Amino acid sequence: MSTESAHVGERAQGAADRPRPYALIAEWDTPEDLIAAAHRTHEAGYRHVDTYTPFPVHGLAEALHFQDNRVPWTIFIGGVAGAATGWFLQVYVSAIAYPLNVAGRPLIAWPSFVPVTFECTVLFAAFAAVLGMLGYNGLPRPHHPIFDAQHFDRASQDRFFLAIEATDPRFDVVETASFLRGLGAAAVSEVQNR
Amino acid sequence: MTVPVETEERFLTGENSYESIDRAISSIVLNQRKHKLPWYVVALIAFGFLQVMMAALTYLLYKGVGIWGINIPVAWGFAIINFVWWIGIGHAGTLISAILLLLRQQWRNSINRFAEAMTLFAVMCAGMFPLLHTGRPWVAYWLLPYPNILGLWPQFRSPLVWDVFAVSTYITVSAIFWFVGLIPDLATVRDRAANRWVRIVFGILAMGWRNSTKHWSRYQTAYLVLAGLSTPLVLSVHTIVSFDFAVSIVPGWHSTIFPPYFVAGAVYQGFAMVLTLVIPIRAWYKLRDFITLNHIDWMAKIMLTTGLIVFYGYMNELFFAWYSGNTYERYMMSNRITGPYWPLYAALILCNGITPQLLWAPRLRRNVVVVFIIALIVSIGMWLERFVIIAVSLHRDYLPSSWGYYTPSVWDWATFLGTLGFFTFMMFMFVRFVPMINIFEVKELLHKAQHRNGHQPVPAETPAAGDPGATHEH
Numbered sequence: 001m002s003t004e005s006a007h008v009g010e011r012a013q014g015a016a017d018r019p020r021p022y023a024l025i026a027e028w029d030t031p032e033d034l035i036a037a038a039h040r041t042h043e044a045g046y047r048h049v050d051t052y053t054p055f056p057v058h059g060l061a062e063a064l065h066f067q068d069n070r071v072p073w074t075i076f077i078g079g080v081a082g083a084a085t086g087w088f089l090q091v092y093v094s095a096i097a098y099p100l101n102v103a104g105r106p107l108i109a110w111p112s113f114v115p116v117t118f119e120c121t122v123l124f125a126a127f128a129a130v131l132g133m134l135g136y137n138g139l140p141r142p143h144h145p146i147f148d149a150q151h152f153d154r155a156s157q158d159r160f161f162l163a164i165e166a167t168d169p170r171f172d173v174v175e176t177a178s179f180l181r182g183l184g185a186a187a188v189s190e191v192q193n194r
Numbered sequence: 195m196t197v198p199v200e201t202e203e204r205f206l207t208g209e210n211s212y213e214s215i216d217r218a219i220s221s222i223v224l225n226q227r228k229h230k231l232p233w234y235v236v237a238l239i240a241f242g243f244l245q246v247m248m249a250a251l252t253y254l255l256y257k258g259v260g261i262w263g264i265n266i267p268v269a270w271g272f273a274i275i276n277f278v279w280w281i282g283i284g285h286a287g288t289l290i291s292a293i294l295l296l297l298r299q300q301w302r303n304s305i306n307r308f309a310e311a312m313t314l315f316a317v318m319c320a321g322m323f324p325l326l327h328t329g330r331p332w333v334a335y336w337l338l339p340y341p342n343i344l345g346l347w348p349q350f351r352s353p354l355v356w357d358v359f360a361v362s363t364y365i366t367v368s369a370i371f372w373f374v375g376l377i378p379d380l381a382t383v384r385d386r387a388a389n390r391w392v393r394i395v396f397g398i399l400a401m402g403w404r405n406s407t408k409h410w411s412r413y414q415t416a417y418l419v420l421a422g423l424s425t426p427l428v429l430s431v432h433t434i435v436s437f438d439f440a441v442s443i444v445p446g447w448h449s450t451i452f453p454p455y456f457v458a459g460a461v462y463q464g465f466a467m468v469l470t471l472v473i474p475i476r477a478w479y480k481l482r483d484f485i486t487l488n489h490i491d492w493m494a495k496i497m498l499t500t501g502l503i504v505f506y507g508y509m510n511e512l513f514f515a516w517y518s519g520n521t522y523e524r525y526m527m528s529n530r531i532t533g534p535y536w537p538l539y540a541a542l543i544l545c546n547g548i549t550p551q552l553l554w555a556p557r558l559r560r561n562v563v564v565v566f567i568i569a570l571i572v573s574i575g576m577w578l579e580r581f582v583i584i585a586v587s588l589h590r591d592y593l594p595s596s597w598g599y600y601t602p603s604v605w606d607w608a609t610f611l612g613t614l615g616f617f618t619f620m621m622f623m624f625v626r627f628v629p630m631i632n633i634f635e636v637k638e639l640l641h642k643a644q645h646r647n648g649h650q651p652v653p654a655e656t657p658a659a660g661d662p663g664a665t666h667e668h
Contacts, residue, residue, distance in 0.1 A: 052405045053407060068411065071416055109351050112356075116359045126423050133413055137406075146406075155385075155405045
């Protein structure tokens with residue numbers, strides 16, 4: 001583990017007259033340490049917490065007690081909408097707008113409507129999946145205060161971060177920082193709102 | 195033989211850390227000096243063929259489809275042969291990325307990005323053919339249902355309209371799937387880029403991805419569902435393509451075996467194309483740690499399996515031509531085997547049925563040169579299969595008075611070879627400018643491999659309380 005512990009900046013005393021920071025962020029070298037830290041952060045009562053890892057780490061979302069079922073529901077609704085669109089489009093076209101009687105065959109020939117209905121279902125559901133995922137994640141958002149965090153470019157490479165956000169009711173610059181350091185973080189730093 | 199270790203280990207060799215994975219893969223994008231002579235030679239040749247395509251298309255638009263070898267019994271010819279062939283190539287991409295993801299096959303991680311890009315470009319090539327074959331591609335939007343002043347609508351009981359929906363949905367969903375898979379890797383490249391402009395471009399493409407666990411959680415749900423959606427989509431696309439034939443009553447086309455047989459053929463040929471491209475590229479870019487011999491071995495096994503299914507399809511066609519007792523079906527088969535196109539059918543059986551049997555031998559499956567050559571032979575064989583199904587079935591159907599013969603013209607060849615150039619050129623551009631191996635999934639693989647080997651969390655005996663109350667500011 002890296003020994004470059006938080007090199008001491010200015011004392012945070014008298015922080016009251018400064019604007020509240022965005023978050024306090026701590027970093028680890030391995031995903032296992034981060035999971036352990038996330039568990040302890042939750043136990044300590046912090047709720048506005050997020051972790052940043054270069055790849056999805058199994059168990060982190062559970063450690064943060066994070067659950068969001070909106071994406072699957074959005075996809076489901078997208079799929080249903082797609083199926084309905086595909087089906088009624090074909091019914092409208094073949095039976096209402098342009099009825100074509102071929103040797104008395106049924107206008108609503110449902111077996112031949114299956115492929116297009118299916119394709120529309122998949123298409124709409126796929127769009128719902130991507131737009132839902134991006135939307136609930138608040139993306140695209142090129143700027144975010146967390147990008148100013150020290151070493152944060154390594155969150156997409158080989159470092160594992162945990163941020164306790166200033167909106168957390170228990171957040172206190174001094175106490176939270178010492179709590180994070182007590183978790184064995186390699187470095188703890190403050191992220192400003194900008 | 196070495197003792198088999200965990201799956202993850204076998205598909206990621208060498209001494210790797212998260213950092214070295216980043217370096218190996220993103221440097222192909224970031225360090226342009228990594229591109230050596232082979233890249234330039236192949237890209238240049240491909241670019242030349244791309245120009246051939248442009249010339250062929252220009253002349254086609256000027257003159258009309260009469261410059262092709264199509265005629266009245268064989269009205270489709272190269273256009274649909276190449277359409278079906280290209281679409282099939284795309285299928286391995288989706289299969290690798292979607293079906294293997296659902297089956298939790300970790301070995302897909304090193305090849306899925308590559309295969310998905312292949313899908314995209316192959317489907318672009320595929321789409322070109324029916325569009326041009328309409329003769330007036332500038333009014334191709336007539337195929338779409340849109341309200342128009344003539345009150346005309348497409349005929350939804352026709353498989354050709356199903357095709358429009360299937361192929362356009364397929365390319366859209368493939369593009370979405372590919373891009374969603376890229377987002378975290380684009381962020382990695384953004385964060386590693388030293389050049390300001392590279393950082394800005396990748397920053398825009400990554401859309402502000404910040405690796406948050408909450409984002410990852412939604413991301414994984416969406417990605418998995420996309421895979422779940424793509425799986426039946428692949429099967430449906432080639433099934434619908436086979437309906438173009440099977441729903442008609444032409445002997446040799448009107449067959450219930452077509453949907454599964456076409457899907458298997460697509461996977462077969464798609465894996466052949468992945469191997470054709472992956473084998474040289476892993477050597478040029480020194481990616482042997484990520485695309486291991488095990489990958490090649492497993493892909494060869496899939497090729498062997500699907501090849502056997504395809505071969506079963508050939509036998510099944512023969513059997514049913516005989517068993518149905520239908521004169522036309524029987525004649526179609528004897529014409530296929532002994533008629534004017536018999537050398538093509540013989541070559542088809544040789545390429546698709548017999549050559550791949552070499553892959554039963556483990557030593558040959560792990561010999562990259564042999565696999566490469568077999569993959570090329572399979573690609574040719576699958577192309578011959580499309581030719582046999584289309585041209586040979588059409589040129590002699592029910593009425594001997596309307597029989598004909600089909601010879602592709604030089605413009606047919608120019609268009610086909612041109613799309614090969616287009617495809618290769620796009621693939622080489624992709625290799626150069628986009629991370630071609632899924633970085634975050636390979637890291638995940640490494641993490642799991644370390645975990646299995648009893649990797650313990652580092653004991654938390656850090657210089658805990660350096661100076662309580664002090665925070666790091668900047």
